[in-house]
Amino acid sequence: MTSNGRRPLLNRRLAEFGTTIFAEMSALALSTGSINLGQGFPDTDGPEEIREAAVRALRDGRGNQYPPGPGVPELRTAIAAHQKHRYGLAYDPDREVLVTAGATEAIAASLLALVEPGDEVIALEPYYDSYAASIAMAGGTRIPVTLRPHEETRDGVTHRRFRLDLDELRDAVTDNTRLLLVNTPHNPTGTVLTREELGEIAKLAVERDLLVITDEVYEHLVFDEAEHLPLASFPGMRERTVTIGSAGKTFSFTGWKVGWVTGTPDLVTAVRSAKQFLTYVASGPFQYAVAEALALPDTYFAAFRADMLAKRDVLAAGLTEAGFKVFQPAGTYFITTDIRPLGESDGFAFCRALPERAGVVAIPNAVFYDHREAGAPFVRFAFCKRTEVLVDAAERLRKAFAH
Numbered sequence: 001m002t003s004n005g006r007r008p009l010l011n012r013r014l015a016e017f018g019t020t021i022f023a024e025m026s027a028l029a030l031s032t033g034s035i036n037l038g039q040g041f042p043d044t045d046g047p048e049e050i051r052e053a054a055v056r057a058l059r060d061g062r063g064n065q066y067p068p069g070p071g072v073p074e075l076r077t078a079i080a081a082h083q084k085h086r087y088g089l090a091y092d093p094d095r096e097v098l099v100t101a102g103a104t105e106a107i108a109a110s111l112l113a114l115v116e117p118g119d120e121v122i123a124l125e126p127y128y129d130s131y132a133a134s135i136a137m138a139g140g141t142r143i144p145v146t147l148r149p150h151e152e153t154r155d156g157v158t159h160r161r162f163r164l165d166l167d168e169l170r171d172a173v174t175d176n177t178r179l180l181l182v183n184t185p186h187n188p189t190g191t192v193l194t195r196e197e198l199g200e201i202a203k204l205a206v207e208r209d210l211l212v213i214t215d216e217v218y219e220h221l222v223f224d225e226a227e228h229l230p231l232a233s234f235p236g237m238r239e240r241t242v243t244i245g246s247a248g249k250t251f252s253f254t255g256w257k258v259g260w261v262t263g264t265p266d267l268v269t270a271v272r273s274a275k276q277f278l279t280y281v282a283s284g285p286f287q288y289a290v291a292e293a294l295a296l297p298d299t300y301f302a303a304f305r306a307d308m309l310a311k312r313d314v315l316a317a318g319l320t321e322a323g324f325k326v327f328q329p330a331g332t333y334f335i336t337t338d339i340r341p342l343g344e345s346d347g348f349a350f351c352r353a354l355p356e357r358a359g360v361v362a363i364p365n366a367v368f369y370d371h372r373e374a375g376a377p378f379v380r381f382a383f384c385k386r387t388e389v390l391v392d393a394a395e396r397l398r399k400a401f402a403h
Helices: 021-031 046-061 073-087 102-114 129-137 166-172 195-207 265-276 284-294 298-322 347-360 388-403
Strands: 097-100 119-126 142-146 146-152 157-163 178-185 209-213 241-246 259-262 323-329 334-338 378-382
Touching: 021 347, 073 097, 073 166, 073 259, 073 284, 097 102, 097 265, 102 129, 102 178, 102 209, 102 241, 102 265, 119 129, 129 142, 129 178, 142 166, 146 347, 157 209, 157 388, 166 195, 178 195, 178 347, 241 265, 259 265, 259 378, 298 323, 298 388, 347 388
Parallel strands: 119 142, 119 178, 178 209, 209 241
Antiparallel strands: 097 259, 146 157, 241 259, 323 334, 334 378
């Protein structure tokens, strides 16, 4: 009860969730005039021809009224063609593809559709904040399995990544486990799960008859030797996997909110049953534009990846020179750093002070953990910005921290 004796207005499932850290840090960036490397959105638009495709759809009257519930046929066909071309996965665009209002709605609708109150959902911690909220709204119990920092030296070079403990994952599965929620490439750590790790996840899901939701929105942002492998492509997984994709991260139109789900007819129908009572439909004209975007030649995706790789290296070098311990990401457009070499250990306090100290905004990774202490010394920076902005940010950080 509140002090006036009334029941709290916010239901207990969502009581732990307030204003997101992204809103807080973005407001701090505005009020201090800092460079915002916190929230993950680009500071430039995507391909001009795709933007013009949206304008053309508006002018031609396509999508200005409600689009079909599953999504416009052109986009569903393009999504199916993309999955076939990239990964050899065949999906029926009429029965096995569903367009959503971004990946966030796809995650929420999938969990609401597939999880009963009391079901356990295993997620790889740290995880994007909407995962925890969506599991709570579905009445599920979230079970975190933590990706842990790992460091090794090969040929005189130190390599750092966050690694999944497969034994810990197996031990987390109980008779109440309904679903695994997997994110690769992984936000915020930048880890890309290997073929061996994904193979073990697949074996576990088949052995224990688990459903799997895979968030693959950063599928086109993998670097160095890393390779994105959809979990649905592993033996026994197509019939139990809901795969989530998105246009925002790949084409730099995050405001359009166009995402999608692929899976078997039964899975997609289940997700649609929940999705229709969330937004019903969304992003009508943008769906036609994204259909054209997915049909861009392979050279677009290669150039996009190369551009982000160069930006990663600019920011990683600046962070290293400033004294941060850098976990070089194999995917996404985020860099996780350890602030302990700077004499700091509280990521929240560090990030709230950073705009005044350096004129840069970042995100404390602890917000992505149930076990806040495990994420306390880690801070995430986004590098999906113009190169000159990253150079400026790196210089500010060097001046503030390098000795």
